[in-house]
Amino acid sequence: MVNRAKILEKFHNSLAAKGYKGQVISAKRVSDLQKDIEKHHEQELFDPLFYDECLSYFEFEPVLSLPEEYSLFIVAVPQSSFKVNFTWQNENISLLIPPTYLYSKQVMDEVQEILESILNPEGYKVVYARIPFKTLAVRSGLAKYGRNNITYVSEMGSFYRLAGYYSNFPIENDSWQDLQMMDLCENCSACINNCPTGAITSERFLLHAERCITFHNEHPGEIKFPEWLDPSWHNCLVGCLHCQKVCPANKKVFNWIEQGPTFSEEETKEILEGKNIKQLPGETAKKLKNFDLIEYLELFPRNLNVLLKKDFKKKSKGNI
Ligand code: B12
């Protein structure tokens, strides 16, 4: 059997060859990851709706398909934003989708394949883990927290998707460490100042997730935006980039934008009417499928409507 150090070397080299980065820690740390979340819950720092909707997703219990879980692999895969173009009242309206929304399954499968190609031949299995990836990434030394509660990896800024996996690959000494904030944040509060909703504050580190635009524009399309959410604050087709845009740690990556699909006036109209994938013409459905946008289609009428109104308001004032 190949020795464990060689396997780990292969893991890091295979990721590096693709521009990815990763870390491995002992799976015994899962209960500590759980504590990192639960302590905030016990102090009633989470909005109850947010906690039920977003954090009950985690599975801290052992994954049944793996009787012996010895390690947790966490991998950061760089991702760009995407620009989606709509045509509305004869104008071209370009809207951004931030990193991590598109091609998520593709990324998760690809990383799993890389891990399996290294670990399976040595008799180890790999299973996707539903655990808090940011905390794992920071605890393992892969990333550091920004004040905005997003994590940062050197050379990638915050523009990457995290993916975590359990394995029965044994690890004795891991790099478990304290939660760390980026040095850059010490003398910076750009994200606090640029977050329009007050989700990031100086009073506490933990995000007020229920104030985050993303929490609201990821909600199913039939749920209206709350009254307090000023329409002028929306800036992406889904998600929000206000706090990542002004971050000095993102200087090199922020303009990494891939071209997404372009929708004609007729297509935009049909999307705004809330037509589902089967009701849309074949060409439109194909574009949505090719850019992995199908899962977001049902959010578009609500999200797009508010952005088109905002854009036209700005144009009529002549400041775009
Ligand atoms: C729930 C969730 C959300 C919720 C809540 C976000 C949040 N901050 O909790 C909502 C819907 C709002 C959301 C929004 C976004 N999300 Co999100 N989300 C998740 C999910 C499913 C869980 C996150 C989580 O664990 N939240 C629980 C809280 C308690 O954890 P935490 O934020 O890490 O909080 C820790 C710190 O506050 C720390 N802490 C407390 N005090 C102190 C003090 C100091 C000094 C320090 C250093 C730390 C510290 O302790 C807390 C617990 O460990 C993950 C996927 C996953 N499986 O992990 C994706 C994930 C975190 N999301 C992601 C992204 C990209 C986003 C958005 C940027 C999307 C966008 N707008 O474009 C925004 C960012 C909003 C923000 N400013 O945080 C990526 C993050 C990638 C990265 N670079 O870090 C993830 C990992 C998805 C992925 N697979 O890549 N998300």
Ligand code: SF4
């Ligand atoms: S904007 Fe400033 S304070 Fe906020 S995460 Fe970036 S460096 Fe840190």
Ligand code: SF4
């Ligand atoms: S994603 Fe937008 S709303 Fe959420 S914390 Fe960042 S700036 Fe604020």
